[in-house]
């Protein structure tokens with residue numbers, strides 16, 4: 506089969522198509538014919554060698570969608586012809602954390618596709634079924650591939666961790682990215698009033714089109730006062746922090762007393778100073794959100810298939826052009842999401 510193999514960490518040009526053997530599914534695993542695999546910024550970081558759990562040679566890609574073509578032994582519930590999409594990471598399903606629904610915190614099995622497990626930059630891939638969601642028949646492959654990292658993350662962040670309720674006001678920073686655009690749509694769907702923050706003027710209209718009630722154009726330094734103005738001095742009930750360190754202070758200051766701040770992204774990997782007094786007197790809650798579990802992915806796929814949340818796939822590119830796809834992503838030449846399509850022969 507054809508696969509893009511990374512033999513040494515470094516530049517985009519190191520991603521090269523090769524002929525490699527088709528893998529065999531083991532216990533609890535299926536073989537997928539990959540129909541589409543999203544290219545995520547995470548893959549760029551991985552390719553550069555900045556993810557310690559990846560060793561070369563590696564096949565990248567954690568945003569795969571495909572059809573089951575073989576089922577390993579002791580793999581109940583799955584059959585050939587089933588349509589599936591991958592979660593970012595696995596979980597064991599049996600530890601105390603998994604049994605309480607906190608699968609994204611599981612330490613027993615925390616393997617990632619494209620890191621410890623060969624990923625979707627390939628014609629075929631083996632996937633443990635614990636790492637798969639079910640793709641509805643009506644959903645195009647290229648959309649199914651990107652749902653987990655965008656809408657799946659939004660479901661986990663807004664509903665599971667943020668416990669969004671109808672009638673609340675929700676602030677979303679970094680709103681024009683993949684997670685942000687899904688979060689805006691999902692918060693609206695769940696009956697919230699949405700204030701989106703973006704740093705790009707070109708992103709204002711797409712955010713309005715996605716349903717944002719208010720869009721604040723800001724470079725990240727001064728939006729809290731604007732949020733106050735647009736909430737009659739109240740502040741927001743819930744904030745989704747996708748940018749991280751750069752906007753954290755302003756996001757915290759945007760909260761109403763008793764407000765919740767869910768942190769799901771930290772793009773610059775920076776640190777922040779927090780005034781504990783503010784957290785104390787306003788009884789603020791600072792909550793982390795990480796990855797997606799199987800039920801959340803199924804829900805995100807359902808929401809996408811029924812039109813509740815739209816995906817923004819801009820480009821379908823042949824798998825052979827993976828290096829070029831990385832180059833474009835690194836140079837910010839991609840507006841929405843980019844997916845690789847392996848040869849289907």
Ligand SMILES: [Zn+2]
Pocket residue numbers: 545546547567568654
């Ligand atoms: Zn991703």
Ligand SMILES: [Zn+2]
Pocket residue numbers: 596597598599600601602603608611612613614
């Ligand atoms: Zn577990």
